[in-house]
Amino acid sequence: MHVIAQGLITEDNPPHLIGGRERDTGRVVFPCPTGDRYEQVALSRTGTLWSYTIQRYRPKSPPYKGPEAFRPWAVAYVELPGEVIVESRLTDIAFEDIRIGMPLELTMIPLDPDAADPVMIPAFRPAGDAA
């Protein structure tokens, strides 16, 4: 799998996002910053939707590396209980069915669904009863 960047997800199957735990305070952030202040920590694969929006226009390039042909996508903030709220794509759900508080789980999706060897990015999809 061709992931968009190194150090974002663990090599487990299925993978976890890699966060950083600040050694002094225990505060968890994502992604894990470089340097000694943070130690890597595998984050929970499940959480709940904290907030979201729909990206309705194609972001400017640079820096955006998604496909030229644009289809709107959902972007989410997902609360991983007791850890941190992470920003990610939201997938496998109709926009009108999205609800704050819904249970979600981590997956990986292609940045360009039509690419032959697509770059993969983290996303969350409905989990449990909502799936």
Next chain:
Amino acid sequence: MSGDVCIVGVGIHPFGRTDGLSGLEQGVFAVREALADAGIDWPQIQFAYGSSDAAGNPDTMVERLGLTGVQFINVRNGCAAGGSALFSAQMAIKSGEFDIGLAVGFDKHPRGAFNALPSEYNLPEWYGDAGYMITTQFFAAKIMRYMHEHGISQTSLARVANKAFRNAVHAPHAWRREPVDMETILEAPLVSDPYTKYMFCSPAEGGVALILASEKKARELGKPLVRLKAATMRTRPPKSFEVFAPSIDIGGGKATATQIASADAFRMAGIGPEDIALAQLQDTECGAEIMHMAENGFCKDGEQEAWLAQGRTEIGGSLPVNTDGGCLACGEPIGASGLRQVYENVVQLRGDGGGRQVPGNPKTAYSHVYGAPGVSAVTILER
């Protein structure tokens, strides 16, 4: 220095798009207008602070205004740039070093959303590659959470835009001066849910100049005394939720730079939110005005729904907000935007607001900016 720092001259170059005129030239235009308003000439200016984010070094305007050797310091401080220039100018007079000086801000941004790169914000490249370096995305996600927690409706968002364009009809310096009805605002294409295209401001152009003087100097000039009772600039506390955030602390999003800047400004001025007659609150999008009503202490979270339905923030309401249409109607030239709010407050306190004048002879006015990466600046004026 005894007494207050006073604003004795104001000038503005209309906001919006002015082809053929650079940002700096719009700043010079505003300075000349402010000098005329104060009844002084450029050589009398003892110092200047200038802010511009994307339109060049403000101090180069001495070539246009006169090579008097004046001290001229450039300020670049994100969305708080104008507020920081004003704060610095105020301190220069308060220190007793100077009697009269200038705070000027101008900008000229390309069309479309601001184009930010991850490296400018200490973020990894993948964050931009994936399509997250977008201010509108952040603003939308922020208000979506706030609406969920505090029962704010999309209709309330539309009321803010509707009011902005109505107020701007009477503001000659505003950019978008045509009223837009509620239905048109709500049914326009979504940019980032829940915001339609009328609910975001646009990057723009414009220039604003303010001339500040000691109270003694202001009396000599014979100007009505508009006193700068407080000017604060503050940065973010822990657990804030800012633009370009790959992660947020659990329980985050409730503490903001605005709350700190606001509380400190009220403390300095020795008055409270209930004493303010009108306010200019950062409204880069409709929800910002709504959230900032609470963050600045004017109401509690959630009360905005009723306030807006009752028209309490209209020109004739109990707390008129964004009397010139704010960023929504004026656009946002970053370096000038915070100073525009203070310009508008001076106009209102002098009673020169024409069709947008707040009735009842207002004596106090409040201004507030907020922006990336978690900065806020507040002023309180008193007549």
